[in-house]
Amino acid sequence: MRIIISNRSTVPIYEQIKLQIIDAILSDELREDTQLPSIRQLAKELKVSVITTTRAYKDLEGEGYVVNVQGKGCYVLPKNQELVHEKLMGNMENLIFEALALKEKMNLDDTEFMEIIQTLMEAEKNE
Structure with missing residues (x-):
């Protein structure tokens, strides 16, 4: 999965990340039980703050797309x-x-x- 961030967009960066991950889940690019990159790893790859990736992951979890397993990582949930x-x-x-x-x-x-x-x-x- 490749995430592309636009600094010129009016959409906040955490929202861009979240929306692209949701699209990847809905298109089956990311399937059930797939582990997402760690929050720190994704922040480093995208050259954004850890706070930004944390917000995206928390929103994804809150919306029922992923689950964060303490100490193990963030995994894609079965599609609702x-x-x-x-x-x-x-x-x-x-x-x-x-x-x-x-x-x-x-x-x-x-x-x-x-x-x-x-x-x-x-x-x-x-x-």
Whole structure:
């Protein structure tokens, strides 16, 4: 797993770390029982504060993605299907909001927009 940090982003660094680990878990890049790098190791690799990586790991644990085993490390938990569904639903909603913003920029009416969606859905079924 590779984590890329952007100092120009408005998203805090700990949140960038957390979101990228969640994406890796949801995409099965990180599977159940996989051990994450230690807090210190990750901080060193990313050249960030240990406090930053600690916050990311605590948030991941609080949200049910990982468990911290004292003295042994941080491990990926089995996927909670409800959490996965909620995360994917949020991703889909964000993409739809982006599409709606483009619709407005292009001055498309609702009918034209829905025709585009219908065409894409039909093309997807035929693949």
